[in-house]
Amino acid sequence: METPHSPAAETATSTVTARLTLHSPEETQELGRTLAKLLRPGDLVMLTGELGAGKTTLTRGLGEGLGVRGAVTSPTFVIARVHPSLVGGPALVHVDAYRLGGGLDEMEDLDLDVSLPESVVVVEWGEGKVEDLSEDRLHVVIHRVVGSTDDERRTVTLTGYGARWAGVDLGLG
Numbered sequence: 478m479e480t481p482h483s484p485a486a487e488t489a490t491s492t493v494t495a496r497l498t499l500h501s502p503e504e505t506q507e508l509g510r511t512l513a514k515l516l517r518p519g520d521l522v523m524l525t526g527e528l529g530a531g532k533t534t535l536t537r538g539l540g541e542g543l544g545v546r547g548a549v550t551s552p553t554f555v556i557a558r559v560h561p562s563l564v565g566g567p568a569l570v571h572v573d574a575y576r577l578g579g580g581l582d583e584m585e586d587l588d589l590d591v592s593l594p595e596s597v598v599v600v601e602w603g604e605g606k607v608e609d610l611s612e613d614r615l616h617v618v619i620h621r622v623v624g625s626t627d628d629e630r631r632t633v634t635l636t637g638y639g640a641r642w643a644g645v646d647l648g649l650g
């Protein structure tokens with residue numbers, strides 16, 4: 478008997494994408510708070526965007542939404558910073574992959590006081606380093622709408638990869 482044609486079966490990786498425009502740092506932070514509601518222990522969020530795009534600003538919102546301890550700031554002088562949950566949820570591990578040579582497996586050697594599968598891991602500058610480690614990830618790409626650093630508009634593209642994100646409603650219209 479002939480197997481019915483199934484487009485879903487042809488792609489090993491499912492993706493779900495949403496695009497939106499943010500008009501201010503406050504809106505970017507608000508997006509972080511909204512996305513935090515979707516996040517579960519073990520999730521990986523990869524943030525891409527040029528210097529000053531708003532990756533850390535978004536992470537600040539994620540931290541607020543997750544209810545974690547400590548101000549989310551740029552992790553530039555550490556490879557990773559752990560923010561424990563104040564509400565019995567997953568910790569936020571905020572990683573600056575720019576300083577992480579070998580990818581996320583190198584993080585196992587950092588002796589973080591937390592289990593990665595039980596945390597939400599957010600990686601800035603992770604492109605080319607973390608994809609291989611987790612098929613499942615939420616990739617957030619932030620771009621300035623115009624080149625000027627005075628302009629606060631940003632476009633954001635959210636793409637969920639892998640079974641974890643298949644069919645997840647990002648709920649962002």
Ligand SMILES: Nc1ncnc2c1ncn2[C@@H]1O[C@H](COP(=O)(O)OP(=O)(O)OP(=O)(O)O)[C@@H](O)[C@H]1O
Nearest residue numbers: 500501502505527528529530531532533534629631
């Ligand atoms: N819509 C916006 N979203 C986020 N940040 C904005 C926006 N408009 C202006 N900004 C400003 O841009 C800067 C973004 O800084 P942030 O540290 O979040 O960027 P980043 O992408 O983490 O940079 P880096 O690559 O240095 O880590 C902040 O000063 C913020 O006030």
Ligand SMILES: [Mg+2]
Nearest residue numbers: 532533551601
């Ligand atoms: Mg940053």
